[in-house]
Amino acid sequence: MLKVYGFSRVNEFARGNTRDLRVLWALEEMGLPYEIVGMDHPNHALDSDEFRAKNPFGQIPVIDDDGVVVTESGAILLYLARKSGKLMPHDLAGEAQVLRWTIAALSTIEVPVLALWFVDMTGGKGTEPHEALHQWSDMRLEQLDGWLAHRTFIATDEFTVADILMTHVLSARSTDPSLLKPYQHVRTYQTRCMDRPAWKRTFDAYCERVETA
Structure with a gap:
């Protein structure tokens, strides 16, 4: 097993x-x-x-x-x-979208928000690195918000493993909840996925x- x-x-x-x-x-x-x-x-x-x-x-x-x-x-x-x-879709094109957004969740989104959390946790809040990472995180979340404006899920019309990864990144304690406040589509998407039984x-x-x- x-x-x-x-x-x-x-x-x-x-x-x-x-x-x-x-x-x-x-x-x-x-x-x-x-x-x-x-x-x-x-x-x-x-x-x-x-x-x-x-x-x-x-x-x-x-x-x-x-x-x-x-x-x-x-x-x-x-x-x-x-x-x-x-x-996971059974067609190559659909699978490619899941691969795309799996990598995006773990690199494009998680890297800046996790780095920001680490800098703040180690006493760097208010420093230049904090401000730079905050701007980077905001930029990526704003871009993600635009992508989700007319989508139910991140990669395809159906829930996939990419949604699990993106949702967990967004809901982790290493993601400052205040970062998500300006981004309605991101927050609605996060709630939709976490409401799943x-x-x-x-x-x-x-x-x-x-x-x-």
Whole structure:
């Protein structure tokens, strides 16, 4: 059976905000069977030789699908979409759009907002790097807002793995909610995706299972 290496115990700030949620949400949407291998982050479970053999970076999520080991949330979701035939168009043109927006979520959008969060968290708020990153983030979110003005989902007319990734990036604690306030279409899109029953089931099960250090 497919194994998902996900958190069983995390620091308080990270609970409800970890990237294994992206994989668990996708699996819930797809209806694929899986088992969770719980990892205790505060007790350094990710530093073990066994885990580092699967992911040398010591990061979650990781899946092991009967010996096929995949890391990185974007790569995992694309793999699962191909495996299940769900949350991914079956035509090449449609698949290209999902690939396009998967990469955009994890690079064009996540990179500036995550960098801004890191600078602010380390005492850089109000500095020139903060202002530069804020302007970069605003520019990308304004462009994204324009793209979503007349679209229900990000890549195609149907919900895909690209929507899971984009939504999780937008809703992460590393994305300052005040950044999204000017962008109505982004906020409406985010709400639409997070209102899906599969996300709510995923998040509720995660909160019941994952302990806080």
